[in-house]
Amino acid sequence: MKTYRIGFLTIRGGAGIMATLFVIAAVVLGVQPQFTAAHLALNPDQVVDRLELWQLVTYLFIPQPNPFSILISVAMVLMMGSQLEQQWGTARLWRVVVGIGFSTATLTTLLALLLSRLGGIEVFGSHIVVLIVWVGVGLSHRRSLMNFWSLPVTGYTFAAIGMAFSVFDGLFRSWLLIVPDLIAGGLTFLVVHEGFPANAWLRFRGWQLDRQLKKRSSHLKGIDGGKRNVGGDSDKYLH
Amino acid sequence: MTALAAAAIFLAGALDSRELFQRVKPSVVQIQVLSPTGELRSLGSGFAATSDGLLITNHHVVEGATRMEALFADGRKMKVSAVVFDDPDHDIAVVRVDEPTTPLQLGRAMSAVVGDEVMLVGSPFGLDFTITVGSVARYRPDGLTPEMLALAGDVKPVDRQPMLQLNASSGQGNSGGPVLDGTGAVLGIVRAGIGAHGNFTFAVPSESIQSALAQAQRVAADTSVDGRLLNVGISALVFGVLAVLYVRMRRTS
Numbered sequence: 477m478k479t480y481r482i483g484f485l486t487i488r489g490g491a492g493i494m495a496t497l498f499v500i501a502a503v504v505l506g507v508q509p510q511f512t513a514a515h516l517a518l519n520p521d522q523v524v525d526r527l528e529l530w531q532l533v534t535y536l537f538i539p540q541p542n543p544f545s546i547l548i549s550v551a552m553v554l555m556m557g558s559q560l561e562q563q564w565g566t567a568r569l570w571r572v573v574v575g576i577g578f579s580t581a582t583l584t585t586l587l588a589l590l591l592s593r594l595g596g597i598e599v600f601g602s603h604i605v606v607l608i609v610w611v612g613v614g615l616s617h618r619r620s621l622m623n624f625w626s627l628p629v630t631g632y633t634f635a636a637i638g639m640a641f642s643v644f645d646g647l648f649r650s651w652l653l654i655v656p657d658l659i660a661g662g663l664t665f666l667v668v669h670e671g672f673p674a675n676a677w678l679r680f681r682g683w684q685l686d687r688q689l690k691k692r693s694s695h696l697k698g699i700d701g702g703k704r705n706v707g708g709d710s711d712k713y714l715h
Numbered sequence: 716m717t718a719l720a721a722a723a724i725f726l727a728g729a730l731d732s733r734e735l736f737q738r739v740k741p742s743v744v745q746i747q748v749l750s751p752t753g754e755l756r757s758l759g760s761g762f763a764a765t766s767d768g769l770l771i772t773n774h775h776v777v778e779g780a781t782r783m784e785a786l787f788a789d790g791r792k793m794k795v796s797a798v799v800f801d802d803p804d805h806d807i808a809v810v811r812v813d814e815p816t817t818p819l820q821l822g823r824a825m826s827a828v829v830g831d832e833v834m835l836v837g838s839p840f841g842l843d844f845t846i847t848v849g850s851v852a853r854y855r856p857d858g859l860t861p862e863m864l865a866l867a868g869d870v871k872p873v874d875r876q877p878m879l880q881l882n883a884s885s886g887q888g889n890s891g892g893p894v895l896d897g898t899g900a901v902l903g904i905v906r907a908g909i910g911a912h913g914n915f916t917f918a919v920p921s922e923s924i925q926s927a928l929a930q931a932q933r934v935a936a937d938t939s940v941d942g943r944l945l946n947v948g949i950s951a952l953v954f955g956v957l958a959v960l961y962v963r964m965r966r967t968s
Contacts, residue, residue, distance in 0.1 A: 478967055490964065510798055513751070513781030521794070525813075527943045529950035533957060567965040574957070596794075598751035598782060650752035 478566060490566035491557030495550045497537040498602050502546045512538060518581050518599035520588035532581040539602040549602040556609040563616060572667055576608050580660040597652050604660045610638030611661055615668040732834055736846050738899050741817045744785040745838045746772050746891060760837035760892030763816035764928050770810050771904060771924055772891030774801055777808045785812050788844050800931035805876050805923045806906050809931035819893060822900030824879045824920030827851045835883050835905055837892025849883020878917045879903045885916040894918045
């Protein structure tokens with residue numbers, strides 16, 4: 477795991493950078509709450525109306541404006557993000573987290589064009605990052621046992637617990653806020669479990685090849701194995 | 716009898732208030748502070764100061780707010796897109812809505828004579844677009860003295876700014892609403908009320924509002940150079956920096 481030095485500060489690994497960004501964003505949020513909520517958190521209406529496209533990424537590092545949420549986000553990312561980083565490497569961790577986060581924001585914004593009430597929400601996205609790493613850790617363990625507060629659970633159960641926490645948290649605030657969480661959870665499943673988009677591309681190519689072969693062989697007829705070929709040809713297929 | 720009643724109403728000034736209210740109504744707004752999920756958290760009042768959507772209200776109305784809407788008397792609701800200028804010392808905030816508005820003219824609070832009739836329009840206790848009629852009690856260029864502050868416990872120490880004292884009731888939700896003279900010019904915005912029924916109201920005078928508005932217009936002019944194009948540029952820069960960081964991260968990991 478690479479160590480980064482910024483002045484007197486030493487940050488360990490990509491998960492450490494994420495946690496540092498949470499802390500910086502929390503400070504900015506404390507100093508300029510209005511600016512942060514209006515321009516750095518995700519406001520789907522604002523993204524469409526004012527083309528503040530950076531919100532699709534910046535929202536990921538903005539914690540909920542309360543100390544408990546900030547601490548939880550930092551601790552979770554340091555614990556579970558580091559675990560994933562050891563397994564995947566720094567570049568893949570960032571690719572997965574930022575990629576899923578960006579796609580979640582984009583899909584939420586597109587959905588807001590159909591559901592106008594969704595357009596007015598403000599998403600402080602640090603919990604989306606926590607959700608991605610939590611579900612990611614769970615899904616990468618699949619059926620193998622993990623430790624959840626001293627309880628042995630499978631990776632799938634661990635991922636489901638992470639998802640449930642997020643949904644419950646959203647239910648206490650508004651169902652609209654669950655939409656990005658559900659999108660992020662679904663995308664994490666596709667990426668970590670199904671190997672999207674690389675595997676999807678392979679499957680698509682496989683399906684294309686299969687279709688091509690079927691098309692090419694559509695004029696061929698199978699003949700009875702016991703029957704002698706006309707003209708002494710040993711090929712079992714005839715034009 | 717009817718003519719006598721009409722004459723009595725006219726002499727009492729009620730007819731003027733009615734006409735005045737009809738004239739200023741399109742320019743007065745209720746500022747609603749919402750939670751991230753759209754629930755109402757608190758509210759204040761305000762008024763349109765320019766035709767391009769700049770609204771005046773109090774700093775303490777918008778303080779800490781992350782999402783706001785302006786409700787007009789005709790029922791239209793507009794999203795407050797930005798706090799263009801914020802002055803906590805004078806308790807003034809200039810916010811923007813992205814639609815044309817009908818502005819009110821600013822008057823001169825310093826020239827107001829004690830006893831002049833004034834009308835307050837706002838939403839005390841959520842009672843939307845309520846008018847209160849009163850009179851100018853005094854113009855206080857130095858705000859409240861420490862002795863007065865000691866007596867009026869609910870007024871903050873920053874109230875050593877110029878203030879227009881009024882004999883008119885106001886309540887929570889009136890803050891930011893315009894104080895109008897007989898011609899419909901804005902003499903100030905409601906800031907605080909003291910007394911058992913908020914019957915001593917203090918307003919931020921129009922001179923302070925004028926100065927804040929001028930600064931807000933300068934800020935708005937600086938940022939209105941095709942804002943969307945600028946936003947796309949900033950977005951491209953953010954994504955570019957991310958891409959460079961990612962490539963470097965990939966090389967080193």
